[in-house]
Amino acid sequence: MTALHHNLSLKDEIRDYWSMRSENFDSQPGHEIFSADERRAWLALFARHLGEASGGRALDLASGTGVISLLLAELGYSVTGLDLSEAMLARARAKTAGKPIRLYAGDAEDTLEADDSYDVVATRHLVWTLPDPPASFREWLRVLKPGGRVAIVDVDMTNPRPGNGRPLRLLAGIARRFAKLPPPAAHAAMHADIVSRVYFSQGCRPEEVARLLGEAGFVGIAIDRDLHAIHRAQGRFMPLHKRLERASQDRFLVSARKPG
Incomplete structure (x- = not known):
């Protein structure tokens, strides 16, 4: 894959897109957490990859409406959340008031944070939107303390999940034909x-994310596709075609560590 040049206009469009989506973002399963079962599954996933908080500092990049920031705070971290969208941040500030969470407008590719200042960097559904992941990963390595960990939760919406992804995608297409679906939302063309x-215009493959993390200098890289408990909990609030569609996608967490 060839990285695009750093393009401010593209970032402006990304910011504007998510600002537009902010009004209804928390109404959708898979964005907000809708049940105690899902929250416990998220906490277990992050604890498995990030270890004990022990009063550490966490940087939540593309923090959106604060969902992941709240989870990290519940695990015991002091959290800084950065997001390009002020509209998203306004909603996050309302949800996180009184928690050990600071929220700022900021760029995941150029955080302006100090060297060696965080124990943890976490992202959810950010990497697939980045214009320049290699530069981003070098930046995240810089702000992590020696031995600090990164946890990247993301999805390849282009290529089916290994194993049963392709037949599930076919079933999702059949279910969509029987569902009474509204016309495509106005933002669909902008998203495309x-x-x-x-x-990652051809798909955000976890193996490629892992390779780029290694090139940036990370070690101890692991790919975890066992997000089933989260997906089961989310699926209770989704129609059949959406459950099948999401099950067909390659959803994953990639974790890694800064040497030292």
């Missing part, structure tokens, strides 16, 4: 245009 211009 943005996706066509980012680094």
